[in-house]
Amino acid sequence: MPETKVKKSEDFNEWYNEIVELADLCDKRYPIKGMNIWKPYGWKLMNNVDRLIRDEMQNTNHQEVCFPLLIPESFFKKEEEHIEGFGKEVFWVTHAGLNQLEERWLLRPTSETAMYPIFSLWIRSHTDLPLKTFQIVNTFRYETKQTRAFIRVREIHFFEAHTCHVDFLDAERQIKEDKEIADRLLTKLCLPYVFSKRPEWDKFAGAFYTISIDVLMPSGRTLQIGSIHQYRDNFSKPYEISYETEKGDHAFVHQTTYGMSERLLGALIGVHGDNKGLIMPPEVAPLQVVIIPIIFKGKEHTVLQECKTLQAKLIHEGIRSHVDDREITPGNKYYDWELKGVPLRIEIGPKDVEKNELTIARRDTTKKKSISLKDAEKAIQTELQSLEKTLYENAEKLLNENIHNVKMIEEAKEKIGIIALPWCGNKDCALKIENVLEGNTLGEPIENAECRDPCPVCGGPAKTWMRYAKSY
């Protein structure tokens, strides 16, 4: 079978670019840097991921809303830290038709400053809380760094949940729920991850604290695919989101947000793909099973009939499947669908029909086996589950082999991936390590963070572990 020009193990970044192109996920020829065209296969994949997110949101009583894209400059400027964090990264609308606008509007980079002035109208009483909302929208950031499909773009397909609570503790409960949602979702995508609490100087603009969700890519670099923020009352004060308590007092709400983006696709592609193309986790595969009739003259009808009967059974079981009856060789069909990462390929030929059998080929292991046509849909379901498990285990192995707790900088320099070192809590010490490792801080582990070793820079007592990595 043909393979990519660039091998994944040799030059991951080039391999990634090639695979995105070959699998026809997006078209990068649009003339604005970092604004790509979603092609049908890529958009289906993204929609399947969105569907999982919507299911999670519905099961946790979040309500879907959709706020305007444009934010008046005055709304944006109410929270000082936030404007400082984003001010240089936004696009400005200044004219409408032939007129200059009285006030400039920005394209949302994220929706805090669009939503929160309105939340202050929606929330009056403790009975309005918790308010749990989310939206899936296009957001915009003026990236000046090199762009990369799904990973660093300027128009971003973005999920953002925004919640308001009576107090800090209830907001903390929301963060616990968010972590559970992330875990369920990423398990379905076969993507093991780490949660890290970002250091003070690297948290989200305006947040009380930020938990980043990072995936390790096979290049050894991490990809942040989501973040969860505890805002406390940092936004509710400037945006005046207060409520009447049960006792009749007034209090500011405590807020959280949880964001993820099309980077989830970047992670899927990078972690699971191989030199033959994508490998799609069954939960989000646009197509889970492709059925290829192996046709010889005179037997076409029976074989094709058998393929269609099987497809009908699969559809009945809720398995996304397709019969590829194009007039090209089976080999060319194999090539196409391997590139697209369809988890299972079924081959049915005249001999299979005679023996009441079919052949299953797995995309991940490339192993083939014959199974009985009777109850084939059950066997296929089982095989999809087994493939999902394998994808997860392979990714977990990659992560576990490349996450290191070490005590000395010299040791750290020899490692690739996520490297944790004891940390005294001093910013300068962390920055010095960043510098030596040519990476950046990822944050503290949110569990089992205790560390009794000395800080490798200043020798002072460590408060915690600090993770470092090279990141996308």
Next chain:
Amino acid sequence: MPETKVKKSEDFNEWYNEIVELADLCDKRYPIKGMNIWKPYGWKLMNNVDRLIRDEMQNTNHQEVCFPLLIPESFFKKEEEHIEGFGKEVFWVTHAGLNQLEERWLLRPTSETAMYPIFSLWIRSHTDLPLKTFQIVNTFRYETKQTRAFIRVREIHFFEAHTCHVDFLDAERQIKEDKEIADRLLTKLCLPYVFSKRPEWDKFAGAFYTISIDVLMPSGRTLQIGSIHQYRDNFSKPYEISYETEKGDHAFVHQTTYGMSERLLGALIGVHGDNKGLIMPPEVAPLQVVIIPIIFKGKEHTVLQECKTLQAKLIHEGIRSHVDDREITPGNKYYDWELKGVPLRIEIGPKDVEKNELTIARRDTTKKKSISLKDAEKAIQTELQSLEKTLYENAEKLLNENIHNVKMIEEAKEKIGIIALPWCGNKDCALKIENVLEGNTLGEPIENAECRDPCPVCGGPAKTWMRYAKSY
């Protein structure tokens, strides 16, 4: 039951505004004119309409794509008529961060000029045709007229299908398919409509011809809820979308587009609602059935259990249902759900449980009846179908009673709604009638347009009928 302050029959426009507000479909307090916030109920409704559109697109082999929001000015300017039509109605992005852009970008008002330069890369050969794509996205128009929720807004939730064909005839076949799609969709929304071929001076910028899809609102005004355009090769020439024919020649593609928007919601609300609130066509109702337990002390458990058992059966049948077990009076619940337009309300009380019965109340007729609990889901399904039929018939009656073919201007002046008069084909004659009727041309009927009467303005022989209406 409480009713709206303003009655639908007395002041339709005010009633519309009130109902949109009361039913909590959107929040109009966002500080940019014509940019409203989709609230959860309104967004669910919109998503249900989108789902029907996506189903239609899938069944007709259209592929969903998603193009960037921003369009470089140079792309936009390639087609002269188009820029003239839209130039004054677009928002311009001129700055990114602290920098002025080298070239201005506009927010898409529609995506021809974003897509077509890329189509010229996608299409090489006749085997790439037809190309049938669509997207559902946010678009932007700088409306200077008075805005109205869902009907005239500046950020528009928009569906746009774009297709390319080998020749004019194949593009005409696409337009036939589009009309069939519109018919199936609008039937599901219980919205009878008229197709009109717009006059030359009122067609879409750059189109060869435009078919508008109009619904008659109870105010007597028409609402254009969609349009289908035949572009011929008007765009493919400037955007250089050509292909190699079977014979090896090069030819320009012929193109069509089909667009609809959130105006579909405006039509739903306006046509079906009454003084108690919305009435949702079952196909798109966020909730099709609400079940209200009528609880008396001591019997709570049995009644609630019965409600939940019924809900489980309804969900199994694919019927969107909800048990309202809030601790407020049944009367208040009735009020809430009537406002939201839930098609059917089920009441179950202790006596119903004893008699193995339940009560169904229809939102449209307000009629109640008792049915047996056994096989209730079948009876409910039937009742939903019957309600759908009634909604359609009522709307059809409204349309039929307010569409008039008349021969003389004096006669026309006495009519309300859609008025057709003989037309000689002369623009001045049509404009004169527009002026007298204080309305605008809707266009020629696309079927049975022959007319043998003289033009009521110049007396010359009429070529066709021309429709006039006051429009939103």
